[in-house]
Amino acid sequence: MSGPFVSLVMRDLRLASRSGGSAALALAFFALVATLVPLGVGANLNLLARIAGGVLWVGAVLAALLSLDRLYQGDFDDGSLDLIALSPLSLEQVALAKLLAHWFSTGLPLTLLSPLLALLFGLPGPGTWALFVSLLIGTPAVSAVGAIGASLTLSLKRGGLILPLIILPLLAPAVIFGAGAVTAALDHLSNGALGLLSAFAAAAVLLSPFAAAACVRLNLAG
Amino acid sequence: MIVSLTAEKLTCVRGDRPIFADLSFQVAAGEALVVEGANGAGKTSLLRLIAGFLTPASGGLVLNTDQGAITDGEERGRHIGWLGHHDAVKPQMDVGEQLEFFARLYGANGDVKPALERVGIARQRELPCRYLSAGQKKRLGLARLLMSGRGLWLLDEPFAALDTAGRALAADLMRAHCATGGMVIAATHDPLGLEARSLKLEAA
Amino acid sequence: MFRYANPAVFMRLSGVLLPWVSGAAAILLAVGLWSSFHVPPDYQQGMTVTIMFVHVPAAIVAEAAYGAIAVASLFSLVWRHPLADTAARAAAPLGAVFTALGLVTGSLWGRPMWGAYWVWDARLTSFLLLLFLYLGYMALWNAIEDEARAARAAAILALVGAVNLPIIKFSVDWWNTLHQGESIVSGQIASVFLLPLGLMAFGYMLLFAALWMVRIRTEIVNRRARSLMQRAG
Structure with missing residues (x-):
């Protein structure tokens, strides 16, 4: 099955890199959020370093949501x-391929950009490292939970409006553990945030393809 | 290889609305079946039912192959080549790219060039699909059918958007597919242009 | 059990039950409220402890309603019950209102306790997230026009939410200890408070059950009226 699976991932990546590039848009959005926050709260680097983890995590989640509504729509x-559903891949495999493609085209680039934005917030080295690692672990969960939302709203003309309402409450644990990991690094504590985040991400990535496939099945019948 | 498709007392309900009831028919390999009926009679629903997207409210569908009988909808889908009334074409991708992706997705390893030549869009291979006309997109759809290697073709309005030459081409492809042991089920208002059985749907 | 899932049977059964359930809810709430005002003042909180009797039951029902939606959704997905969809849909606005009630009473309670209407207390925060879960669920129902499709999509969302809800609660508690938050109910509840609390909790649950039945009945009647009109046209 690897041939069809890989070809679907590659095709979604190719589409994400063209068409006004959802990947580039997500990065620009993320950078803009990181620019606007200091303009709002002031340029006190001590304060900015304290809030960097939370702000950048929320920014990354919102940026990843931007392109989600097109994932299936x-x-x-x-x-x-229809054609993809008739391929040798099961719909669960299709959902996993789309999840991976979404993470490669948004979650991973956002993670790679985060150290640069952490610099703008004066986040010290350990904090930056914790932010990077937590985003690396946590953004797959964002793609996974988001993919469920995308599959639920795939037939909606304006699914992009309702998608955040459905998805964001479900992503609260990711934001809490992700930003918690950064806080812990700043205070030189170990609070197990990364472990909890990994568990959440693993569960989300494992379960998401099944829920998403069920939604796709339901919509193909429409 | 597929042998035959048997529908027994199929009933299709969408929401609370009955579409058709107690529909029985049989198609053998090498045969073509034209599904006729007024708008809303359920031609597309029947095709989606055969493809396994819809489940019948009652009745059964069996696809007999040389490997045995298949009753599961998703398993049946693995034998189906689909030409829907949406073009399934991404404007950002080249014609060649689009067809190569599809071939790999269906596990068909082979050059796409013969298929493109067969449907008459080989010259457009490097062209982004956004510049294709509706008829050329339909031809790309026909090329996909050729690449799919699937035995049972389900065609929803195969002649829509095609010019006279295109219609003749589509009919030729169907005839050739049947001649090599394939099966064609097409929903259309137009004459198919080849020998075919007909199934008339009447609203339930 | 499936016998009762038939709309006609449900109409008859709920028609008999409804007056009793509503009556019992009214009596329990009246007695509960009366006894709520006649408890001795708490040694720490004074008379503001009275708010507990409207706050805690609302919170319990708010969560139970989400559980009811999840169970109904499971029935809808696995056994394809039309009544289960109706039941799930009917419970959502009720659950949302009880959640909102829990939030409002919680913040009114917080005002004399902490000197602020909103404190990021673990329970209030998870209830705020629960409210958003309800809103998202209702929005999805309303956004999809095809009713059968909306029902199944909403059911999938409800189950995903039900799996996630304990994780959300856990993460919020975890977050709260990280940031040294405060909690409204800390330690043991004095036994004099248990009777009014129990009465009110039962009263709220019966009230929810009665309203839920009314909403399901309304939806069944609406659906019949619609299909009659369609046929006439």
């Missing part, structure tokens, strides 16, 4: 999803 609207 584009393929649903133009009939590609």
